[in-house]
Amino acid sequence: MPPIVSKDYKENKKKLILQSALECFAQKGFVATTVSDIGKRSGLSKGSIYNYFDSKEAIYFKLLNATTERNKTDITSNFAKLRSSISKISFLFDIYLKLAPIEAKQTETIVLFYEFTFHCVRSEKLLDFMRERGNFLLNLIKETIEQGKEAGEIDENIDANLYAHKFWMIIDGVSLQSISRHFHYYDVLREMKEMYLEEIRKK
Amino acid sequence: MPPIVSKDYKENKKKLILQSALECFAQKGFVATTVSDIGKRSGLSKGSIYNYFDSKEAIYFKLLNATTERNKTDITSNFAKLRSSISKISFLFDIYLKLAPIEAKQTETIVLFYEFTFHCVRSEKLLDFMRERGNFLLNLIKETIEQGKEAGEIDENIDANLYAHKFWMIIDGVSLQSISRHFHYYDVLREMKEMYLEEIRKK
Amino acid sequence: MPPIVSKDYKENKKKLILQSALECFAQKGFVATTVSDIGKRSGLSKGSIYNYFDSKEAIYFKLLNATTERNKTDITSNFAKLRSSISKISFLFDIYLKLAPIEAKQTETIVLFYEFTFHCVRSEKLLDFMRERGNFLLNLIKETIEQGKEAGEIDENIDANLYAHKFWMIIDGVSLQSISRHFHYYDVLREMKEMYLEEIRKK
Amino acid sequence: MPPIVSKDYKENKKKLILQSALECFAQKGFVATTVSDIGKRSGLSKGSIYNYFDSKEAIYFKLLNATTERNKTDITSNFAKLRSSISKISFLFDIYLKLAPIEAKQTETIVLFYEFTFHCVRSEKLLDFMRERGNFLLNLIKETIEQGKEAGEIDENIDANLYAHKFWMIIDGVSLQSISRHFHYYDVLREMKEMYLEEIRKK
DNA sequence: TATGAATGAGTATTCATTCAT
DNA sequence: AATGAATGAATACTCATTCAT
Numbered sequence: 001m002p003p004i005v006s007k008d009y010k011e012n013k014k015k016l017i018l019q020s021a022l023e024c025f026a027q028k029g030f031v032a033t034t035v036s037d038i039g040k041r042s043g044l045s046k047g048s049i050y051n052y053f054d055s056k057e058a059i060y061f062k063l064l065n066a067t068t069e070r071n072k073t074d075i076t077s078n079f080a081k082l083r084s085s086i087s088k089i090s091f092l093f094d095i096y097l098k099l100a101p102i103e104a105k106q107t108e109t110i111v112l113f114y115e116f117t118f119h120c121v122r123s124e125k126l127l128d129f130m131r132e133r134g135n136f137l138l139n140l141i142k143e144t145i146e147q148g149k150e151a152g153e154i155d156e157n158i159d160a161n162l163y164a165h166k167f168w169m170i171i172d173g174v175s176l177q178s179i180s181r182h183f184h185y186y187d188v189l190r191e192m193k194e195m196y197l198e199e200i201r202k203k
Numbered sequence: 204m205p206p207i208v209s210k211d212y213k214e215n216k217k218k219l220i221l222q223s224a225l226e227c228f229a230q231k232g233f234v235a236t237t238v239s240d241i242g243k244r245s246g247l248s249k250g251s252i253y254n255y256f257d258s259k260e261a262i263y264f265k266l267l268n269a270t271t272e273r274n275k276t277d278i279t280s281n282f283a284k285l286r287s288s289i290s291k292i293s294f295l296f297d298i299y300l301k302l303a304p305i306e307a308k309q310t311e312t313i314v315l316f317y318e319f320t321f322h323c324v325r326s327e328k329l330l331d332f333m334r335e336r337g338n339f340l341l342n343l344i345k346e347t348i349e350q351g352k353e354a355g356e357i358d359e360n361i362d363a364n365l366y367a368h369k370f371w372m373i374i375d376g377v378s379l380q381s382i383s384r385h386f387h388y389y390d391v392l393r394e395m396k397e398m399y400l401e402e403i404r405k406k
Numbered sequence: 407m408p409p410i411v412s413k414d415y416k417e418n419k420k421k422l423i424l425q426s427a428l429e430c431f432a433q434k435g436f437v438a439t440t441v442s443d444i445g446k447r448s449g450l451s452k453g454s455i456y457n458y459f460d461s462k463e464a465i466y467f468k469l470l471n472a473t474t475e476r477n478k479t480d481i482t483s484n485f486a487k488l489r490s491s492i493s494k495i496s497f498l499f500d501i502y503l504k505l506a507p508i509e510a511k512q513t514e515t516i517v518l519f520y521e522f523t524f525h526c527v528r529s530e531k532l533l534d535f536m537r538e539r540g541n542f543l544l545n546l547i548k549e550t551i552e553q554g555k556e557a558g559e560i561d562e563n564i565d566a567n568l569y570a571h572k573f574w575m576i577i578d579g580v581s582l583q584s585i586s587r588h589f590h591y592y593d594v595l596r597e598m599k600e601m602y603l604e605e606i607r608k609k
Numbered sequence: 610m611p612p613i614v615s616k617d618y619k620e621n622k623k624k625l626i627l628q629s630a631l632e633c634f635a636q637k638g639f640v641a642t643t644v645s646d647i648g649k650r651s652g653l654s655k656g657s658i659y660n661y662f663d664s665k666e667a668i669y670f671k672l673l674n675a676t677t678e679r680n681k682t683d684i685t686s687n688f689a690k691l692r693s694s695i696s697k698i699s700f701l702f703d704i705y706l707k708l709a710p711i712e713a714k715q716t717e718t719i720v721l722f723y724e725f726t727f728h729c730v731r732s733e734k735l736l737d738f739m740r741e742r743g744n745f746l747l748n749l750i751k752e753t754i755e756q757g758k759e760a761g762e763i764d765e766n767i768d769a770n771l772y773a774h775k776f777w778m779i780i781d782g783v784s785l786q787s788i789s790r791h792f793h794y795y796d797v798l799r800e801m802k803e804m805y806l807e808e809i810r811k812k
Numbered sequence: 813t814a815t816g817a818a819t820g821a822g823t824a825t826t827c828a829t830t831c832a833t
Numbered sequence: 834a835a836t837g838a839a840t841g842a843a844t845a846c847t848c849a850t851t852c853a854t
Contacts, residue, residue, distance in 0.1 A: 435731055517727050520727065520785070523785075523789055528636075528637065528641075536789055568793070568797060568800065571793065572800075575779070575783055578781065578782045578785040578786055579781045579782025579783070580778055580782070582782070582785060583777055585726070586726055586740075586743050589774055594774055594778065597771070
């Protein structure tokens with residue numbers, strides 16, 4: 001006899017748990033969130049959570065890892081559609097511009113994301129995962145800049161590595177600012193974007 | 204009855220505990236650090252810690268608050284000695300340039316600092332403290348820029364508020380980058396400093 | 407409505423579950439074995455197990471009880487075929503000689519059996535069952551010895567009760583030895599058998 | 610400042626906990642006994658137990674290991690005082706004769722002891738401990754018999770190894786019998802002792 | 813009948829905090 | 834002031850059992 005519930009059913013429950021966990025983690029942080037909390041929010045019992053995930057940390061990891069993967073895929077597929085290097089970098093800026101934290105919820109998600117980063121920094125096991133993700137994103141820009149230089153779009157004097165770091169510095173800087181201060185996230189980031197593109201553009 | 208030990212004695216013990224706690228927190232994070240850990244590192248017993256601080260969180264707060272206060276005082280007194288606005292802002296950049304995380308230890312301290320920020324974001328009680336601190340630092344630059352504009356040092360078209368945010372965005376961005384990626388903290392920050400000063404300087 | 411499946415079908419499933427449970431219990435012990443374990447080994451689902459047995463303990467009990475019953479029947483029917491008391495007792499020894507634990511599996515079964523004994527000792531409910539079983543086996547020998555004495559096969563000075571106890575003491579002793587020590591189970595038991603028979607035989 | 614409580618105080622608490630644990634384990638078995646149970650019986654809180662022992666299993670192990678060690682020492686020192694091999698073996702029998710389980714309590718302790726044996730059989734970690742203990746006790750008799758043979762006390766045809774096994778088989782057999790059946794532990798064991806000594810004695 | 817998702821009681825263990833000495 | 838033993842609340846995780854499908 002085939003399984004009593006469909007694959008979809010299980011998949012949806014998993015998603016439900018992940019979504020609930022995301023909300024809990026965002027609101028209270030990973031440590032302060034209990035498995036019961038996640039259960040309550042998803043309308044399940046504590047025990048049921050363990051039918052879908054091995055541990056609280058597994059949920060945390062799946063959650064952030066899935067987001068990362070989704071982002072990677074998104075970016076890769078969109079990059080494929082774009083021709084010029086400048087437009088690719090512009091596109092990346094736009095992703096973060098759209099995230100402008102107008103609501104508390106989004107701030108919470110940003111906090112959650114950075115907390116996960118720190119969590120990884122302190123975990124032997126997760127450090128590699130973190131590094132790999134970091135390198136992927138860094139190389140993405142580095143290579144785009146290199147291509148732009150070859151294509152004559154981007155100034156030859158630009159240090160691809162340095163400007164790749166600068167890009168993420170801007171994103172991190174703006175994100176963090178938006179947490180702790182009343183901050184014109186959107187305006188500042190847009191301005192930073194223009195400045196950045198102006199700098200690298202071939203004169 | 205006079206106090207059995209001098210005020211200095213207590214003051215020194217407090218400092219010792221704070222220093223030990225800083226090391227523990229930096230290494231393992233706030234949650235993973237036990238009061239016993241702090242005790243062991245400071246050569247005191249678990250119980251004694253409570254003669255000097257009300258709770259583990261009180262130590263955490265005092266620690267970060269003290270650092271903040273020290274910074275505030277430092278900056279204020281140094282600002283008083285400096286005449287030009289540009290040199291004041293340059294001085295602020297230099298503070299962070301000197302923090303270049305050449306050792307793991309400094310990275311840990313940066314992580315600790317941001318974790319504390321997130322901790323505050325989730326605490327009704329500590330949020331105000333966080334905001335006040337943020338505003339102080341923000342205004343510091345805003346006012347300095349305003350003064351520079353009046354003094355004819357800084358371009359009149361510069362939006363003081365925006366550039367104040369930009370300053371801290373740079374600092375946050377560079378700090379975070381230095382945690383998760385191999386990163387030329389010093390080089391990037393110096394470059395950012397020059398770029399920033401160039402932008403605001405009256406042409 | 408007639409039963410959907412035949413009685414045989416159910417009977418066979420029950421046997422399958424019991425056999426699987428025996429293997430699991432022997433390998434991991436009663437407590438460490440989960441109902442899922444039994445399910446997996448028997449190719450059934452956790453839930454199905456409960457269609458055949460009321461609880462994990464019921465399986466445990468049925469398992470050991472069935473073994474006991476089977477033994478009882480076996481012994482009784484074989485005793486009926488044997489004429490002399492000596493040959494009956496010899497036959498009993500042979501049963502255990504055949505169990506010589508040449509493989510780890512048999513050791514596991516022995517452990518399981520004693521664990522069950524201890525389990526019963528601690529259960530008000532099961533204690534009687536244990537006692538009854540003990541008495542049956544004890545009386546079996548006691549009566550055989552009495553008959554042997556009457557028939558002139560066995561020495562009249564032999565205390566039937568004492569020697570019944572001695573018989574089981576030998577079996578228990580040899581079995582336990584075989585668990586915890588490298589032990590010549592077969593050789594020792596054969597020697598013990600000969601010694602025992604020699605002692606009781608009429609001179 | 611020296612520790613606030615004397616070494617004796619701690620030592621006594623440890624003993625208290627061990628004694629309480631022994632009673633709990635004997636009554637309910639290792640698995641069914643909760644750490645709270647041990648706490649309640651010793652008048653301590655659950656948490657305090659962990660000030661003295663690392664885990665429930667550590668208590669279990671310490672308890673049985675300590676008994677084993679005490680026995681080893683006892684036996685060794687007494688053996689040193691005894692001249693003849695026969696008297697040594699007689700002494701060993703007497704130890705177990707004195708343990709005659711006249712009370713339920715003693716039966717419980719026997720059960721506990723064997724449960725621990727089984728516990729060890731299923732634990733990679735504890736198996737060696739068990740084996741070592743087994744070998745010590747086995748060799749004790751083996752060597753004593755060898756010495757007796759050399760001294761002309763014990764029959765030269767006696768297989769030392771076999772009779773060492775036989776000795777422990779008797780002890781195990783009698784002990785186990787005493788658990789599950791109304792049993793003349795004392796009488797049977799005394800009889801077994803005499804028979805055993807008679808067999809090995811030089812004619 | 814068969815399934816396995818859902819449940820929730822139960823347990824070992826940790827740790828901030830208190831307090832007697 | 835210093836100590837560390839005592840406390841007990843808190844929490845992740847397990848698993849026998851139930852029940853809707």
